[in-house]
Amino acid sequence: xxxILTQFRERIAEAAAGAGPLRLRGGGSKDWYxxxxxxxxxxxxxxxxxxxxxxxxxxxxxxxxxxxxELDAALAARGQMLxxxxxxxxxxxxxxxxxxxxLSGPRRQAVGAVRDFVxxxxxxxxxxxxxxxxGQVMKNVAGYDVARLLAGSLGTLGLILEASLKVLxxxxxxxxxxxxxxxxxxxxxxxxxxxxxxxxxxxxxxxGRLHLRLSGARAAVQAARLxxxxxxxxxxxxxxxxxxxxxxxxxxxxxxGGAALWRLGLPSAAPPLTLAxxxxxxxxxxxxxxxxxxxxxxxxxxxxxxxxxxTLFRGGDKDVGVFQPLAPAVAAIHRxxxxxxxxxxxxxxxxxxxxx
Numbered sequence: 539x540x541x542i543l544t545q546f547r548e549r550i551a552e553a554a555a556g557a558g559p560l561r562l563r564g565g566g567s568k569d570w571y572x573x574x575x576x577x578x579x580x581x582x583x584x585x586x587x588x589x590x591x592x593x594x595x596x597x598x599x600x601x602x603x604x605x606x607x608e609l610d611a612a613l614a615a616r617g618q619m620l621x622x623x624x625x626x627x628x629x630x631x632x633x634x635x636x637x638x639x640x641l642s643g644p645r646r647q648a649v650g651a652v653r654d655f656v657x658x659x660x661x662x663x664x665x666x667x668x669x670x671x672x673g674q675v676m677k678n679v680a681g682y683d684v685a686r687l688l689a690g691s692l693g694t695l696g697l698i699l700e701a702s703l704k705v706l707x708x709x710x711x712x713x714x715x716x717x718x719x720x721x722x723x724x725x726x727x728x729x730x731x732x733x734x735x736x737x738x739x740x741x742x743x744x745x746g747r748l749h750l751r752l753s754g755a756r757a758a759v760q761a762a763r764l765x766x767x768x769x770x771x772x773x774x775x776x777x778x779x780x781x782x783x784x785x786x787x788x789x790x791x792x793x794x795g796g797a798a799l800w801r802l803g804l805p806s807a808a809p810p811l812t813l814a815x816x817x818x819x820x821x822x823x824x825x826x827x828x829x830x831x832x833x834x835x836x837x838x839x840x841x842x843x844x845x846x847x848x849t850l851f852r853g854g855d856k857d858v859g860v861f862q863p864l865a866p867a868v869a870a871i872h873r874x875x876x877x878x879x880x881x882x883x884x885x886x887x888x889x890x891x892x893x894x
Contacts, residue, residue, distance in 0.1 A: 598612070605631065661697065662696055712776070729822070800828040
């Protein structure tokens, strides 16, 4: 592995000396996410392998090129999981790509996002230096915020070499129930239930039907099923539903002519969007998906009016900017971070914002 690190370092030195920017890339399963990739590819898949796993400590450490499927299999063998359910979007997904994109799945509403499970990380910066942040145990929080900062950075700060992640046991019992109701009623009930001791680990509303996943001890799940009512889903159907949502193979996500797919992050209690287009709601109301031909400015204005933000997730015209425009003060922080970690601006330039 030292030889691979040397090769990475040499490529970075060449790029910083004027050879041009680098496009950091693992399996390429999320190439479509963010602004269009630029630069000469630097393939990370050779730097792979699980380097440490302590089931009793609920921590696993893996190199950036490790297939995400390999990590999931190792955890499943011990009855554990990456609780934030990061999407793979294909069999080639890697640990480095998972962390760089920072995307979370249906269970995020109950357990937190990818960044909340990052205990430590190893990064190669734009000078070819190997930097270590955080650690491999939950009580070691030195540099913790820097390691978490890499989640969702899309490789713009450096080459993520390794990550230590907190894992959780799989629930003893899970069940899914479905209830028919309109969007406004679903949002109201989701927020009411959010203040009660109910083991809701995931939720989705689409097309007038609300599905809830219950996870936990057998008695708690059974009691919640009785309290919530609704139709119980067969186990196989329920598993297929939540996997389809995680991987965006649900019918809602099928491409729809010229409609763009927007991802809106809103306060969970925000009222229904009044924009034209199909909607799907996750995370207890906090994540709203919108398929619409509406103007980008109108979508972002609607999100801002409700106290949130909007990302052009897939399709549409990326010239409007994929991510919500930054306030001047926040943009200055991003520029300073980029300068500190990547002074020559060689890593994934423009993948998030122009000039970064």
